[in-house]
Amino acid sequence: MPDEALKKFIKNTDFFQGLDEKTCDSIIKNTTSSLFSKGKILFIADEPAQYFYLVRSGYVKLFRETLDGAQAILDILSAGHLLGETAIFQDNTYPYSAEIIETSDIITLPLASLKAELEHSPALAHAFLKHMTKIREKQEKDLEHRSLQNAPQRIGCFLLRLCPLDHKDPVTLHLPYDKTLIAGRLGMQPETFSRALKRLRTETGLEIQGSTITIPCIQTLSDYTCVACSSSFPCKDPHSTDTTEPKRVCNHHQG
Amino acid sequence: MPDEALKKFIKNTDFFQGLDEKTCDSIIKNTTSSLFSKGKILFIADEPAQYFYLVRSGYVKLFRETLDGAQAILDILSAGHLLGETAIFQDNTYPYSAEIIETSDIITLPLASLKAELEHSPALAHAFLKHMTKIREKQEKDLEHRSLQNAPQRIGCFLLRLCPLDHKDPVTLHLPYDKTLIAGRLGMQPETFSRALKRLRTETGLEIQGSTITIPCIQTLSDYTCVACSSSFPCKDPHSTDTTEPKRVCNHHQG
Numbered sequence: 094m095p096d097e098a099l100k101k102f103i104k105n106t107d108f109f110q111g112l113d114e115k116t117c118d119s120i121i122k123n124t125t126s127s128l129f130s131k132g133k134i135l136f137i138a139d140e141p142a143q144y145f146y147l148v149r150s151g152y153v154k155l156f157r158e159t160l161d162g163a164q165a166i167l168d169i170l171s172a173g174h175l176l177g178e179t180a181i182f183q184d185n186t187y188p189y190s191a192e193i194i195e196t197s198d199i200i201t202l203p204l205a206s207l208k209a210e211l212e213h214s215p216a217l218a219h220a221f222l223k224h225m226t227k228i229r230e231k232q233e234k235d236l237e238h239r240s241l242q243n244a245p246q247r248i249g250c251f252l253l254r255l256c257p258l259d260h261k262d263p264v265t266l267h268l269p270y271d272k273t274l275i276a277g278r279l280g281m282q283p284e285t286f287s288r289a290l291k292r293l294r295t296e297t298g299l300e301i302q303g304s305t306i307t308i309p310c311i312q313t314l315s316d317y318t319c320v321a322c323s324s325s326f327p328c329k330d331p332h333s334t335d336t337t338e339p340k341r342v343c344n345h346h347q348g
Numbered sequence: 349m350p351d352e353a354l355k356k357f358i359k360n361t362d363f364f365q366g367l368d369e370k371t372c373d374s375i376i377k378n379t380t381s382s383l384f385s386k387g388k389i390l391f392i393a394d395e396p397a398q399y400f401y402l403v404r405s406g407y408v409k410l411f412r413e414t415l416d417g418a419q420a421i422l423d424i425l426s427a428g429h430l431l432g433e434t435a436i437f438q439d440n441t442y443p444y445s446a447e448i449i450e451t452s453d454i455i456t457l458p459l460a461s462l463k464a465e466l467e468h469s470p471a472l473a474h475a476f477l478k479h480m481t482k483i484r485e486k487q488e489k490d491l492e493h494r495s496l497q498n499a500p501q502r503i504g505c506f507l508l509r510l511c512p513l514d515h516k517d518p519v520t521l522h523l524p525y526d527k528t529l530i531a532g533r534l535g536m537q538p539e540t541f542s543r544a545l546k547r548l549r550t551e552t553g554l555e556i557q558g559s560t561i562t563i564p565c566i567q568t569l570s571d572y573t574c575v576a577c578s579s580s581f582p583c584k585d586p587h588s589t590d591t592t593e594p595k596r597v598c599n600h601h602q603g
Contacts, residue, residue: 138578157492157578165492165578182481189488211474218473219466225480226437232487233444237412237420239494240535280495323393323412323420 095124095200102149103200106173108224116214120207126200135176135191135199142180142187144201148172151197152270155189166277169194169270175224181208194270234324239280242321244289245296247279249318252299252306258327260311268304293317350379350455357404358455361428363479371469375462381455390431390446390454397435397442399456403427406452407525410444421532424449424525430479436463449525489579494535497576499544500551502534504573507554507561513582515566523559548572 095103103109103121126149129135135146138157146153148170155167155176167189170176176191181204193199210217238247255266268275276286293299297314300307308314315326322328350358358364358376381404384390390401393412401408403425410422410431422444425431431446436459448454465472493502510521523530531541548554552569555562563569570581577583 157488159496159576159578160580161575163496163576165495167488167491179481179484182478183485188485211477212470215467215470215473218470218477222466222473222476222480223437225477225484226434228484229434229480229487230438230443232484232491233412233422236422236487236490236494236535239491240420240532241414241418277495280491320416321414321418323414325415 095121095126099124099126099149099200103147106147107227108147108175108220111220112214112216116210116217119210120202120217123206124200124202126198129193129197129199131193131195133193135193136187138188138190139186142177142185142204145175145177145180145204145207146191147200147202148174148176149198149200151199152194153197153199154192154194154274156192157189164277166274166280169274169278171269177204178207178221179225180204181211194274234322237323238321242318244279244281244285245293246318246321247281248275248286248289248293249297249314250322251275251279252308253311253315253318253326256308256311262311263307263309264311265305265307268306272304350376350381354379354381354404354455358402361402362482363402363430363475366475367469367471371465371472374465375457375472378461379455379457381453384448384452384454386448386450388448390448391442393443393445394441397432397438397440397459400430400432400435400459400462401446402455402457403429403431404453404455406454407449408452408454409447409449409529411447412444419532421529421535424529424533426524432459433462433476434480435459436466449529489577492578493576497573499534499536499540500548501573501576502536503530503541503544503548504552504569505577506530506534507563508566508570508573508581511563511566517566518562518564519566520560520562523561527559 100121103124104112104117109117109121129151135153136142150172153170153174153176155170156164157167158164177187180187185204211221238250242250252266255269256264272286272290273283276283279286281289290299290301294301297317298309299314300309319326319328355376358379359367359372364372364376384406390408391397405427408425408429408431410425411419412422413419432442435442440459466476493505497505507521510524511519527541527545528538531538534541536544545554545556549556552572553564554569555564574581574583
């Protein structure tokens with residue numbers, strides 16, 4: 094049985110929070126939480142699936158690879174996000190591979206319980222459908238941005254999503270993971286990312302020191318970025334309003 | 349009430365075919381089917397939603413626009429595909445705009461019936477979840493291709509999906525809609541599309557006459573294209589195995 098702190102974490106996530114006690118307990122009764130190190134592969138695409146996972150802390154990369162080893166990063170998930178949960182609709186195989194990209198606390202849940210509960214809980218089905226709709230919105234936004242935004246704008250959007258909703262200029266934030274991974278998540282080569290970040294600095298006055306970035310004026314950054322997006326800033330994108338997203342931002346006045 | 353032919357069409361689509369008679373009849377009882385001309389806007393993103401739609405014939409473009417009028421094409425749907433169905437999980441507003449791109453027969457269905465049935469039909473919830481999973485797979489594939497495939501490969505993939513599974517070389521096919529729309533669907537500018545199509549011709553021996561394309565050797569085309577994809581040819585992508593997809597392909601031996 095999971096301890097109280099773990100139970101509480103699970104029940105506060107987007108997916109579980111609307112569910113009744115009984116359904117929730119049935120799904121999480123055989124749950125464990127474990128620390129995994131960077132580089133650990135949780136599962137490989139097309140492998141038979143027994144478990145789905147919930148990120149408690151850290152980051153997990155979802156990806157697919159070609160035979161030649163080229164890799165497409167589909168997403169990088171932070172605390173509160175599920176992975177592998179759709180395998181029950183995909184012949185019980187994983188649709189992508191998943192790798193830990195920094196030490197992460199990962200909750201392992203049995204797919205069989207999820208499947209069994211789905212058969213008689215309309216509330217769970219509804220939660221699952223809402224969850225799938227949010228992912229669809231996020232993917233549609235990704236596809237839109239890859240069509241309409243240039244590389245500096247895509248980085249700008251990534252930075253804006255890291256900002257707290259109640260920001261005050263200037264905002265200083267720390268990139269949550271390696272720049273090469275951010276580049277991959279945004280569908281760019283690392284060299285493109287470096288050039289684009291420099292251009293974004295010129296256009297919007299960013300200050301960059303390693304992985305610490307200061308945005309002197311959010312309005313300037315959002316004017317530059319969001320002109321090539323169908324939503325206006327601050328957007329109601331599921332990413333940015335995700336309450337389980339850890340606060341990685343320190344918001345201070347300088348000088 | 350829908351006539352027998354319309355009922356039969358609906359019940360044979362991917363989404364409806366697994367459902368029991370009663371659930372299906374409740375959703376489709378107030379259904380109509382109408383012809384719409386090219387250019388007709390079915391709905392606009394963020395508008396209040398009362399209906400969802402099913403394509404009976406023709407093509408519908410799903411898109412979003414920036415304030416400046418730049419447009420991102422999210423998808424182009426053919427016969428058997430649903431649109432607007434997720435509005436019930438999105439505050440009853442449409443998540444994208446939809447436009448008819450050639451004369452199309454469109455079935456209009458009330459969202460209220462879908463929502464009401466969802467509350468007490470686990471089978472419907474299951475069908476909806478399978479449907480959402482397929483869309484997620486398709487979008488993940490799109491995102492993967494935009495990271496890993498060059499423009500000629502993305503066109504090659506588009507052509508391969510139009511080929512019948514039981515193809516014999518050579519295959520002649522007619523592009524289902526305007527090249528500018530195909531370019532947009534693949535996330536390219538029209539000029540990029542023209543250049544990429546020429547390169548694909550050089551690399552794989554395509555014969556191109558307006559919107560008629562002859563693929564002399566499917567193996568050559570798939571070798572060139574699928575090397576930059578995590579699936580191998582023929583892929584089990586939902587797009588290519590969709591049984592409701594109209595056959596647009598004539599498969600003949602030449603000479």
